[in-house]
Amino acid sequence: MIDPLSLTFAALADPTRRAILARLALGETSVTELAEPFDMSLPAISKHLKVLEHAGLISRGREAQWRPCRIAPVSFKEVDGWLRGFRRFWDENFNRLDDYLEELKANEAAKAVLRTKGNIKRKIRVKEKQRGRKSG
Amino acid sequence: MDVKVDKALKITTPSDLEIAMTRMFDAPRHLVFDAMTQPQHVGRWFGCDAFTLLICEIDLRVGGGYRFVMRTPDGSESTLQGVYREIVRPERVVFVEQILMPGFTSPEYQVTSTFDEIGGGTRLTTTILHKSKQDRDGHLNSGIENGVAPAYDRLAEVVAAMA
Numbered sequence: 354m355i356d357p358l359s360l361t362f363a364a365l366a367d368p369t370r371r372a373i374l375a376r377l378a379l380g381e382t383s384v385t386e387l388a389e390p391f392d393m394s395l396p397a398i399s400k401h402l403k404v405l406e407h408a409g410l411i412s413r414g415r416e417a418q419w420r421p422c423r424i425a426p427v428s429f430k431e432v433d434g435w436l437r438g439f440r441r442f443w444d445e446n447f448n449r450l451d452d453y454l455e456e457l458k459a460n461e462a463a464k465a466v467l468r469t470k471g472n473i474k475r476k477i478r479v480k481e482k483q484r485g486r487k488s489g
Numbered sequence: 490m491d492v493k494v495d496k497a498l499k500i501t502t503p504s505d506l507e508i509a510m511t512r513m514f515d516a517p518r519h520l521v522f523d524a525m526t527q528p529q530h531v532g533r534w535f536g537c538d539a540f541t542l543l544i545c546e547i548d549l550r551v552g553g554g555y556r557f558v559m560r561t562p563d564g565s566e567s568t569l570q571g572v573y574r575e576i577v578r579p580e581r582v583v584f585v586e587q588i589l590m591p592g593f594t595s596p597e598y599q600v601t602s603t604f605d606e607i608g609g610g611t612r613l614t615t616t617i618l619h620k621s622k623q624d625r626d627g628h629l630n631s632g633i634e635n636g637v638a639p640a641y642d643r644l645a646e647v648v649a650a651m652a
Contacts, residue, residue, distance in 0.1 A: 368565070372591070380627070450524060454520055
């Protein structure tokens with residue numbers, strides 16, 4: 354017997370199935386509606402849905418004839434992939450932004466030093482001129 | 490800044506329609522604002538290990554647009570695009586945004602980012618406002634592609650431990 358986690362990972366390994374899940378994350382829908390954006394036949398989509406259902410990643414309603422597909426969030430706790438992705442994306446980005454801000458701060462500090470040095474030189478030049486005028 | 494800044498990212502859902510993120514940065518707010526709104530800066534940090542930033546265009550004017558095109562781990566391209574509604578440098582920026590993936594276009598949502606200077610550092614507060622709860626939940630769950638990666642990493646560890 355295959356363990357449930359292997360089934361889950363096998364189901365997630367396919368990009369079309371991940372796209373189906375991303376769509377279902379927005380709300381339940383019918384197979385026809387689900388198939389629309391994909392360049393694929395209905396039977397092909399149905400096959401993918403069966404794999405997802407077998408892996409416990411989605412469930413399909415029995416109440417209506419159109420059997421709405423919906424996500425089964427419980428399974429995602431097992432793979433820990435849910436919601437955490439959103440956080441991970443921003444965490445990674447903001448950590449990189451931290452490093453980049455250090456670079457920007459260093460640049461700004463360097464510019465400030467140059468400006469101060471420039472000002473000092475200018476002051477010295479002015480003083481020298483004044484002195485020159487006085488002595489001349 | 491002398492005091493150590495708590496840089497933990499906080500994510501909350503203040504209402505059925507919103508996602509809020511807060512994050513402290515150890516830099517004055519004009520730098521944080523510029524780093525997040527100017528293309529020559531954004532290209533230096535935005536993206537992640539899994540996503541490569543291919544195109545980064547920003548027209549920072551009210552009514553101006555922006556477009557970030559990213560290559561995802563499976564080789565397809567995802568686009569984040571929007572239009573600026575309000576720009577008050579370095580305090581606040583508001584824009585409407587959309588995510589485009591092959592075969593899927595997300596509903597539009599509004600993003601408001603405020604930059605507060607606190608003790609020489611900056612607190613960034615980003616609020617994402619959706620038109621429906623369903624849209625909001627979909628956005629929160631949109632990390633699915635990305636979230637699978639760490640799960641795979643851990644799976645590899647588990648398998649290695651078993652061998």
